[in-house]
Amino acid sequence: MHKIELKEEDSSMAVGVLTAGIFTVILVMYLFSSKETKEAAGAMIWLVLIVALIGWGLIYDHYKSGMIFEEDGIRLVQAFGRNHYWAYSDVSEVIARKKMFMIYDASGRRAAVFGARLDKHPEIVDLLEEKHVPLQMLDVHTKNQ
Structure with a gap:
């Protein structure tokens, strides 16, 4: 079996691209501006730099983060x-909502919340059923309904 990798389906990537793009352009404009403009900007440029770095951080986070469903377990x-790993035998339940799903560990404690729709990934639903992991699809509209 191959690995099935999911990315979060949220707006952080779009926010990161917009933020990083806009504030990086402002930084470049600042670097090529006159001395008077640079003096007038003062400490405000540090705020622009911080916001641009936050935007680039959101982009980096989107590309590096994810949930991987493997043959023997789930890796966050x-x-x-910190990265996390749960063997399928350690997962007591998976509850899917409209735009996210939650993984509960063997003690019944919520171990992870992930912003992806399981109804759009039937291969993961099939894998969870194959591994005998209880799955509840709450408020999820599937094509079969």
């Missing part, structure tokens, strides 16, 4: 934070 990869 995070660009900023």
